[in-house]
Amino acid sequence: MQSPPQSQRSLLVEAMNFVALLYHTVVREVREESGNATLGLLTAIGRVLILVALFYAMFELLGLRGAMIRGDVILFLVGGVLLFLMHNQAIGAVIKAGSATSPIMQHAPVTPTLMILSSALATLYLHILATVIILAALILFRGDLEIHSPRGILLPFFLAWASGVVIGLLFLAMKPFAPKLMQMLSTIYRRANMITSGKFFVANMLPNAILPFFDWNPLFHTIDQMRGALFVNYFPHKTSIEYPVYFVLVGLLVGMMAEFWLRRTVSRSTGAAR
Numbered sequence: 001m002q003s004p005p006q007s008q009r010s011l012l013v014e015a016m017n018f019v020a021l022l023y024h025t026v027v028r029e030v031r032e033e034s035g036n037a038t039l040g041l042l043t044a045i046g047r048v049l050i051l052v053a054l055f056y057a058m059f060e061l062l063g064l065r066g067a068m069i070r071g072d073v074i075l076f077l078v079g080g081v082l083l084f085l086m087h088n089q090a091i092g093a094v095i096k097a098g099s100a101t102s103p104i105m106q107h108a109p110v111t112p113t114l115m116i117l118s119s120a121l122a123t124l125y126l127h128i129l130a131t132v133i134i135l136a137a138l139i140l141f142r143g144d145l146e147i148h149s150p151r152g153i154l155l156p157f158f159l160a161w162a163s164g165v166v167i168g169l170l171f172l173a174m175k176p177f178a179p180k181l182m183q184m185l186s187t188i189y190r191r192a193n194m195i196t197s198g199k200f201f202v203a204n205m206l207p208n209a210i211l212p213f214f215d216w217n218p219l220f221h222t223i224d225q226m227r228g229a230l231f232v233n234y235f236p237h238k239t240s241i242e243y244p245v246y247f248v249l250v251g252l253l254v255g256m257m258a259e260f261w262l263r264r265t266v267s268r269s270t271g272a273a274r
Helices: 004-034 037-062 073-096 112-142 151-174 179-196 218-230 242-265 268-273
Strands: none
Touching: 004 112, 037 073, 037 112, 073 112, 073 151, 073 179, 073 218, 112 151, 112 242, 151 179, 151 218, 151 242, 179 218, 218 242
8 A cells, every 4th residue: 555655746746747748739739720830820810810800891881880889899809709719619629629439549648538628728728829919919000908907808718718618528428429410519509609609799788688599608798798807888787707607617517427427338339330
């Protein structure tokens, strides 16, 4: 029987080995996304800028500037688009991660948990860098950037990513049983986020009659709460920060339990048959 100090040292070594393996796997995921890390970062920035430009042109052509929050229109659009893309990219990254029946899972030390974490963290890493570069560019070309509560944007930002990870995890857990159905449902959800995320309109202006079509979506809450931190004259009345927090906690528990259960019960022949 190991003594307590030896046991603690072995646990520390195992933890350090896992962190090192996770780091190398995250680097692999970042490079695999677009061939190399630099191209992956430029792709993430390009997606944001293209969508912001499209929505800005649409608002100008249709005369919808009055439907936005009074303040910096670019900041309004960038905040919504960044969270929307990060949420959807997190879903796609986790779904593509190795499931319990994937051939790569048969090779130690790779595990489903490692692949899920590395895919999710690679997405977060790219979008944090993209956010920093875009904000730095706005400050450089437009002068001072006025943000009401810089610390207040952190929780909605990470909740948008975490809720995407959780939703991707739930789809991933069911993927071995119905891969085509799960792929279709995940695509439908991500397409629906173009509208239900609320990235190009203000939640406070929504009539109560149609609010239920949006407030089920954790991304809708995180985008609106972030705008409350971005703008001094905007106070979210129809969303809450608690909903995405509870959604992430409950969804993570259910998703990880389902993934661990699949790892124990789904045979390799199931994956081969699918």
